[in-house]
Amino acid sequence: MHIRPFHGENIHEVLIxxxxxxxxxxxxxxxxxxxxxxxxxxxxxxxxLNHILDQFKDCIDFQQRxxxxxxxxxxxxxxxxxxxxxxxxxxxPLSEATEEEAEQIFKRSQxxxxxxxxxxxxxxxxxxxxxxxxxxxxxxxxxxxVGRSISQSETETVISGPHDGFVENLSQNLGVxxxxxxxxxxxxxxxEVGEIAKTDVxxxxxxxxxxxxxxxxxxxxxxxxxxxxVMDSNMLIQLIDENPNSVFPQFMTTERPDAIASKLIGGxxxxxxxxxxxxxxxxxxxxxxxxxxxxxxxxxxxxSALRILRFIGFLITISFTAFYVSVTTYHYEMIPHTxxxxxxxxxxxxxxxxxIEALLMETTIELLREAGARLPTKVGQTIxxxxxxxxxxxxxxxxxxxxxxxxxxxxxxxxxxxIPSYIMSASIRLIRFGLIIMAGVLxxxxxxxxIGLVVIHLSGVTNMGTSYLTPLSxxxxxxxxxxxxxxxxxxxxxxxSISDSQNKSTNKMRK
Amino acid sequence: xxxxxxKLNVFHITLLIFMxxxxxxxxSLPRLIVENIGTNGWIGYLAxxxxxxxxxxxxxLVYRMGRGASxxxxxxxxLPKAVMYPVYWALxxxxxxxxxxxxxxxxxxxxxxxxxxxxxxFIFLLFCLMVFALLIKNIYNISKTATVFFFMTIWxxxxxxxxxxxxxIVRFSPHLFQLASQGHSFRNWMEVYTTFMGYxxxxxxxxxxxxxSKLFQGVFIGHWVITIAQLIVxxxxxxxxxxxxxxxxxxxxxxxLDFIEMPFINRIENLVFSMFVFANLIVTVMxxxxxxxxxxxxxxxxxxxxxxxxxxxxxxxxxxxxxYLGQSExxxxxxxxxxxxxxxxxxxxxxxxxxxxxxxxxxxxxxS
Numbered sequence: 001m002h003i004r005p006f007h008g009e010n011i012h013e014v015l016i017x018x019x020x021x022x023x024x025x026x027x028x029x030x031x032x033x034x035x036x037x038x039x040x041x042x043x044x045x046x047x048x049l050n051h052i053l054d055q056f057k058d059c060i061d062f063q064q065r066x067x068x069x070x071x072x073x074x075x076x077x078x079x080x081x082x083x084x085x086x087x088x089x090x091x092x093p094l095s096e097a098t099e100e101e102a103e104q105i106f107k108r109s110q111x112x113x114x115x116x117x118x119x120x121x122x123x124x125x126x127x128x129x130x131x132x133x134x135x136x137x138x139x140x141x142x143x144x145x146v147g148r149s150i151s152q153s154e155t156e157t158v159i160s161g162p163h164d165g166f167v168e169n170l171s172q173n174l175g176v177x178x179x180x181x182x183x184x185x186x187x188x189x190x191x192e193v194g195e196i197a198k199t200d201v202x203x204x205x206x207x208x209x210x211x212x213x214x215x216x217x218x219x220x221x222x223x224x225x226x227x228x229x230v231m232d233s234n235m236l237i238q239l240i241d242e243n244p245n246s247v248f249p250q251f252m253t254t255e256r257p258d259a260i261a262s263k264l265i266g267g268x269x270x271x272x273x274x275x276x277x278x279x280x281x282x283x284x285x286x287x288x289x290x291x292x293x294x295x296x297x298x299x300x301x302x303x304s305a306l307r308i309l310r311f312i313g314f315l316i317t318i319s320f321t322a323f324y325v326s327v328t329t330y331h332y333e334m335i336p337h338t339x340x341x342x343x344x345x346x347x348x349x350x351x352x353x354x355x356i357e358a359l360l361m362e363t364t365i366e367l368l369r370e371a372g373a374r375l376p377t378k379v380g381q382t383i384x385x386x387x388x389x390x391x392x393x394x395x396x397x398x399x400x401x402x403x404x405x406x407x408x409x410x411x412x413x414x415x416x417x418x419i420p421s422y423i424m425s426a427s428i429r430l431i432r433f434g435l436i437i438m439a440g441v442l443x444x445x446x447x448x449x450x451i452g453l454v455v456i457h458l459s460g461v462t463n464m465g466t467s468y469l470t471p472l473s474x475x476x477x478x479x480x481x482x483x484x485x486x487x488x489x490x491x492x493x494x495x496x497s498i499s500d501s502q503n504k505s506t507n508k509m510r511k
Numbered sequence: 512x513x514x515x516x517x518k519l520n521v522f523h524i525t526l527l528i529f530m531x532x533x534x535x536x537x538x539s540l541p542r543l544i545v546e547n548i549g550t551n552g553w554i555g556y557l558a559x560x561x562x563x564x565x566x567x568x569x570x571x572l573v574y575r576m577g578r579g580a581s582x583x584x585x586x587x588x589x590l591p592k593a594v595m596y597p598v599y600w601a602l603x604x605x606x607x608x609x610x611x612x613x614x615x616x617x618x619x620x621x622x623x624x625x626x627x628x629x630x631x632x633f634i635f636l637l638f639c640l641m642v643f644a645l646l647i648k649n650i651y652n653i654s655k656t657a658t659v660f661f662f663m664t665i666w667x668x669x670x671x672x673x674x675x676x677x678x679x680i681v682r683f684s685p686h687l688f689q690l691a692s693q694g695h696s697f698r699n700w701m702e703v704y705t706t707f708m709g710y711x712x713x714x715x716x717x718x719x720x721x722x723x724s725k726l727f728q729g730v731f732i733g734h735w736v737i738t739i740a741q742l743i744v745x746x747x748x749x750x751x752x753x754x755x756x757x758x759x760x761x762x763x764x765x766x767x768l769d770f771i772e773m774p775f776i777n778r779i780e781n782l783v784f785s786m787f788v789f790a791n792l793i794v795t796v797m798x799x800x801x802x803x804x805x806x807x808x809x810x811x812x813x814x815x816x817x818x819x820x821x822x823x824x825x826x827x828x829x830x831x832x833x834x835y836l837g838q839s840e841x842x843x844x845x846x847x848x849x850x851x852x853x854x855x856x857x858x859x860x861x862x863x864x865x866x867x868x869x870x871x872x873x874x875x876x877x878x879s
Contacts, residue, residue, distance in 0.1 A: 336777050445621060445785045448786055459653075474522075
């Protein structure tokens with residue numbers, strides 16, 4: 001019996017129509033849906049003591065004080081406030097004041113009147129005291145910074161140049177920056193990031209040098225962050241970058257105030273996150289990660305040689321082991337006969353193909369590096385020595401690996417540490433594995449294809465709307481003088497092209 | 512989020528044209544010159560480069576007369592879309608074939624050097640993934656990639672210094688255009704001319720440039736930089752090998768590299784030829800880009816990356832047609848011959864159309 005499953009339609013027709021519609025959806029753009037809901041702004045409530053007490057219910061670090069002599073209620077978080085400001089602004093003036101006297105006291109500028117409950121709660125969380133007097137609420141800043149004092153950065157050490165590094169406290173960091181750049185053109189903008197943690201983020205830029213469009217764009221991006229808590233600037237930059245899936249870091253981060261100051265003067269925008277010792281810089285290009293503040297404190301020829309050395313280090317890191325795998329797997333003819341005997345002798349005892357051998361050794365080196373980073377310094381050193389002996393000698397003697405591969409892996413690892421940015425160095429070490437695998441599959445061709453893919457990827461990466469490969473592509477000849485080399489100061493007359501500054505020439509400030 | 516601010520400029524156009532013209536025929540170029548032009552064929556090569564410059568001049572005329580309008584805009588001003596769409600499709604399919612044959616030919620040559628037992632289609636599949644990765648990016652990113660690839664490959668021209676020791680001027684004959692084994696004919700000279708193919712794709716850059724971009728300055732310089740680079744290699748081969756040696760070598764440039772011995776590396780052709788995958792990628796991508804632009808003209812509402820996927824899939828499956836090197840060479844020659852005709856016919860037709868539109872007072876204006 002012939003069954004017609006749909007009213008008057010053949011099942012094949014329905015199927016074909018379905019497939020056709022899906023194909024159409026796959027290939028062609030559809031109209032935009034209009035069901036986007038816009039959030040309504042909440043109405044601000046007037047701050048009331050009961051409301052604040054309710055908000056801080058079950059918080060043992062919350063304190064309420066009452067002064068019946070002047071009918072004043074004070075609430076604050078004692079662990080955030082300093083005893084000295086508390087005594088100066090609260091205890092001393094209010095303990096024996098009458099109501100009329102209190103009214104006069106609150107006219108002083110440090111007592112700020114607030115009519116917003118949210119602002120009041122935020123102020124308390126920031127270390128301010130909320131004062132409830134009659135039906136008015138005042139906020140007074142009695143906070144004291146908590147954290148370590150300015151000290152040397154442990155991750156970014158320099159031989160010459162200033163040794164101070166940023167710390168976790170935002171106000172201290174801004175103070176350090178203000179000391180470096182004594183200019184009213186240095187502007188700072190504050191934001192709150194994180195739905196729950198409400199971390200302070202400050203953007204700093206030099207007015208008329210930094211590109212204002214870029215500043216506005218960055219502000220917009222920071223305001224649009226929707227995340228519970230941002231703990232570090234390295235976390236924040238991942239929330240605002242354009243290519244979140246890229247392996248490469250797109251914003252440079254540094255703990256060095258001198259580096260930040262020079263970037264600001266170059267027209268970049270920098271950002272600080274409260275609780276993070278690293279500040280981020282944007283716009284950044286790929287080559288920025290290879291320059292160190294040291295380069296500018298040395299003679300330009302020496303600085304240039306060091307920078308070139310780092311780029312050679314980059315090439316060695318990315319390709320040396322992969323090239324070893326490629327040559328020993330497929331292209332023995334490329335090895336000069338003087339080296340060939342040593343190589344074959346060294347490889348004769350090894351039971352694994354070069355790809356497996358290289359991957360094993362590279363993984364071991366990475367394990368050593370990771371273990372060294374996680375352990376206390378003294379134990380870390382021991383691990384390094386023990387690991388070095390095991391890898392260096394025992395593995396070769398046991399016929400586990402060849403001498404030449406040890407040289408190759410060790411050189412690659414050392415070369416990777418010449419890159420000043422730890423995050424960039426780690427990214428490069430990661431993509432090196434891809435290159436090794438491709439070299440093991442398709443020899444030199446695989447190596448080149450993988451490098452090609454990396455270049456294609458890098459060409460598409462942008463940072464604040466600028467190309468990641470600036471100044472190589474798009475080409476800017478004058479900027480090249482401070483990219484692959486560190487040109488002499490008399491040659492560095494222009495601000496970096498990536499900054500897109502309206503004041504292109506250095507040492508000048510056009511109004 | 513802000514869009515990337517940079518536009519194509521003269522420097523990037525120069526390098527893009529350089530890389531697009533650097534097609535696979537370069538490796539056999541000295542032999543093609545010897546077979547088709549004969550002794551001192553490099554002079555003929557230069558003459559052909561001048562002819563290519565004239566062809567570029569025709570495109571410049573189109574650009575000037577059309578006041579920056581795209582070739583599609585010009586054609587659609589004169590002829591109905593129903594007439595033009597099949598032409599676009601035909602051209603797109605042809606460019607897909609060109610892209611595929613050029614790309615595949617490289618890997619078949621590569622198999623002569625290594626990976627004789629590997630299925631070339633496996634390598635070609637990986638290559639197609641690279642093509643897709645680049646094609647889904649816009650022309651600015653393609654030009655940025657071409658710029659980096661240029662710097663990664665241009666140093667190989669410097670390897671010719673290694674041949675200076677054995678280079679003899681006496682190997683250059685005093686005779687001009689003699690002993691051409693294929694004989695002199697229009698078709699044979701055109702075979703050498705095919706090496707310049709790639710500049711004609713500048714017609715697809717019209718919508719992506721402004722007056723500041725100095726498009727044609729870039730195209731002219733790019734064409735002459737590749738001419739000079741290839742001339743250096745040709746002259747090196749002519750002074751290094753004898754006339755008859757070149758004639759008997761299938762890919763003289765690979766053999767030229769073969770003789771280079773450094774203290775730490777030998778047989779450098781393995782590395783340099785692998786590096787040519789970058790140039791091959793740009794050539795393939797640019798032909799795919801031409802096909803993409805033509806098809807997009809007929810269906811502008813397609814979602815991003817869909818057409819690119821279809822084109823690269825077609826490139827991959829077309830790659831099954833050439834099975835061995837001889838067949839691939841023949842097919843490549845055929846498509847490049849056709850491309851040469853197209854390169855000349857298109858600007859001539861466009862100029863005629865523009866003259867007609869000028870008479871009617873309907874010349875499109877896209878100047879900015």
